[in-house]
Amino acid sequence: MVEEEGMARRLWIKFRNDSVFVLYTPFFVCLASGHLHSQTFCRCVSQDVYFLKAFAQAYQMAEDCADDDDDKSALRDLRKRVVQRLKAHDTLVREWGFELPDENIFDNARVKYIDFLLAVASGSFVGETVPGKIATPFEMTKVAAYTLGAMAPCMRLYSFISREIQALIHPDDSSHIYKKWIESYSSQTFEAFALQIEDMLDKLSISLTGEELEVIEKLYHQALKHEVDFFSTQPISQQTIVPLARVHYPPEYRLNIFCDFDLTCTAFDSAAILAEMAIITAPPKVDSDESEIQLVRMSSADLRSTWGALSTQYTEEYEQCIESMMDGTKVENFDYEGLHKALEQVADFEKRANTRVINSGVLKGLNLDDLKRAGQGLIFQEGCREFFEKVVKNDTLKTEVHVLSYCWCGDLIRSAFSSGDLDDSELNVHSNELSFEEYVSTGDIAMKIESPRDKLQAYSDILNDSNGRGNRLTVYIGGDVGDFLCLLQADVGIVIGSSSSLRRLGEHFGVSFVPLFSGMVKKQRELVEDGSCIWKGLSGILYTVSSWAEIHAFLLGSDIE
Missing domain, CATH: 3.40.50.1000 (HAD superfamily/HAD-like)
Incomplete structure (x- = not known):
């Protein structure tokens, strides 16, 4: 008997087309070619610090909302993994062969996602995605599931993108300057991390009503849209071939x-x-x-x-x-x-x-x-x-x-x-x-x-x-x-x-x-x-x-x- 797919898998399949729009951004097409300007790459990667800090904070808030000891322990473990990656961020970037810029860079698209995530984790996500506000202690137990719904697609997206790119690089090719970054996010270690988050989302969503599952679906999709916005708006100072209608040919074409x-x-x-x-x-x-x-x-x-x-x-x-x-x-x-x-x-x-x-x-x-x-x-x-x-x-x-x-x-x-x-x-x-x-x-x-x-x-x-x-x-x-x-x-x-x-x-x-x-x-x-x-x-x-x-x-x- 084939086991029924979990919530996270179903949502990824349903909204996978959004990930295609990230894959075809000038940023990732250039990165996959091995010719993305290093300044552009470093500017983007520097935003990971804010991203990881927001994830750590969101896990902490989700843990506070959970009412099951096993769930609290699992969320605490996820938070520890994020904190470890945050501490090793600068070292990891140097291992990839790059140095981060000295100045702090705030990307508006990343800020929008962080604000969205923390609003979900606090139970006060009034807005276009899910109108309303969670206030009672009983309602707060749902917040952990909602929070995971707003986080899971981001990890799955990084795994998907890196594996798509890795498939185009010959194993013996040592000239690709982003090979180590690609290997890091396509590794079994990172895949296990993404699966751990998805498994947690599946577990937390089991007892939710149909209406509450629809809330998670909306949050999941909104998170993917924020990722599309982030990578689509990365400033690219080099000539690219995508999107073809806008950047490859001059206006008279x-x-x-x-x-x-x-x-x-x-x-x-x-x-x-x-x-x-x-x-x-x-x-x-x-x-x-x-x-x-x-x-x-x-x-x-x-x-x-x-x-x-x-x-x-x-x-x-x-x-x-x-x-x-x-x-x-x-x-x-x-x-x-x-x-x-x-x-x-x-x-x-x-x-x-x-x-x-x-x-x-x-x-x-x-x-x-x-x-x-x-x-x-x-x-x-x-x-x-x-x-x-x-x-x-x-x-x-x-x-x-x-x-x-x-x-x-x-x-x-x-x-x-x-x-x-x-x-x-x-x-x-x-x-x-x-x-x-x-x-x-x-x-x-x-x-x-x-x-x-x-x-x-x-x-x-x-x-x-x-x-x-x-x-x-x-x-x-x-x-x-x-x-x-x-x-x-x-x-x-x-x-x-x-x-x-x-x-x-x-x-x-x-x-x-x-x-x-x-x-x-x-x-x-x-x-x-x-x-x-x-x-x-x-x-x-x-x-x-x-x-x-x-x-x-x-x-x-x-x-x-």
């Missing part, structure tokens, strides 16, 4: 963002949604005395059977198509022309499959208003909608956003984006269009984009139309074989999702798939060592991400002024 829709932006494929809508709205059976509109539609049972057969045939033939493209010998070097030629098979396959859909009549009789409502209810990938809202609502960024999609109904896409704070006029949608007569679909589709070749043509046409708008940087975000040519042509191609077909086909033709963070660290190193960092399409390198948070952090940072 325009950022062109291209994006796929199905399963890149959404959690579900639009084709299946359209088919399900047709099945649900179709009559259960067709009688001879029904209206003419109903007579031209299949029954819901026939539609489900027809769609099932179409889906099965598509899946089987798609796999055969992908396999046939890899019949030849796997190439060692990136072969764009070979891949481009091979993908012509996909164009023929997709055209045949779409023709079958049109001829089957499965999309006949759909109501346009129903389609728009379905679009408004589409579930987006976490963080996707927020990313585009940030992009189009910011006046300081010169951006164009284009959605290139195989979707059969552009109205579905436009209504999906307009359901939030976005206006569909702020996004340029390029897709196929379902045909309507008096707001009822005829089942025909005006096919505009149905193959990788078509997507590339649309991509090229857009760029040709914007030639007079100054220099540009192009980013393409996608995750399927249909996106391949655009991903490779863009200055920055970002792959999101886990398409095995994309990966296998790409590797067969010499495409390299590089995790985005490690790619950015390498680019930062090139910027320092070579004095330049060039983004250019057809490099054969695509960057992979696991979430929209990575894309947001890389392009925009934690926020845009």
Whole structure:
């Protein structure tokens, strides 16, 4: 039997995207590259003294609130470990190879976190996070749990960041000047300390009510936000590559963002949604005395059977198509022309499959208003909608956003984006269009984009139309074989999702798939060592991400002024 995850683990998983925004800060990208200015590093590390003092004080206050002797003893032990690290701080920094600045440096973002933590530990955290004030002795017993909730994510964050960076450093590399700092925070000793705090949080939260657990969740998230603010606002005096939209290119550059829709932006494929809508709205059976509109539609049972057969045939033939493209010998070097030629098979396959859909009549009789409502209810990938809202609502960024999609109904896409704070006029949608007569679909589709070749043509046409708008940087975000040519042509191609077909086909033709963070660290190193960092399409390198948070952090940072 698998043991249920504790409170601390669940909260870390829930809010882990916040840690991504810390990882992609200029501070940590530069540090990971080994080229962060030492003055910047020392300035940041000097703040640890105030941080550790606040932790020691908070543990003492939590111990005073606890009513169990074992809990008091555990909290006392945690406090002792912090005090020991505080006493050894200067020595530890020197062991890392640095000297702290003589003057005291007070960072506003760190002060905000310390004030927040001590307010929680005192039981008087009135504010946006948790309104109210704890006053009675019985209520004070909860404070220990609340305090741990405001401390645990900080230790877990340091462990996470250092391990992510350590994975990029060769064990024999002695030239990385921050290697000792990284090893210190990625060590088993520090991990044990982080786990001890999390175990204590789990224990203290066992007896809390659902409402009280929600308080801990809010405190945990607020603490992470303070950490994001702290590292995002660290003054960096050197040129960096992140966030890309703000710091890498001069103001005259325009950022062109291209994006796929199905399963890149959404959690579900639009084709299946359209088919399900047709099945649900179709009559259960067709009688001879029904209206003419109903007579031209299949029954819901026939539609489900027809769609099932179409889906099965598509899946089987798609796999055969992908396999046939890899019949030849796997190439060692990136072969764009070979891949481009091979993908012509996909164009023929997709055209045949779409023709079958049109001829089957499965999309006949759909109501346009129903389609728009379905679009408004589409579930987006976490963080996707927020990313585009940030992009189009910011006046300081010169951006164009284009959605290139195989979707059969552009109205579905436009209504999906307009359901939030976005206006569909702020996004340029390029897709196929379902045909309507008096707001009822005829089942025909005006096919505009149905193959990788078509997507590339649309991509090229857009760029040709914007030639007079100054220099540009192009980013393409996608995750399927249909996106391949655009991903490779863009200055920055970002792959999101886990398409095995994309990966296998790409590797067969010499495409390299590089995790985005490690790619950015390498680019930062090139910027320092070579004095330049060039983004250019057809490099054969695509960057992979696991979430929209990575894309947001890389392009925009934690926020845009």
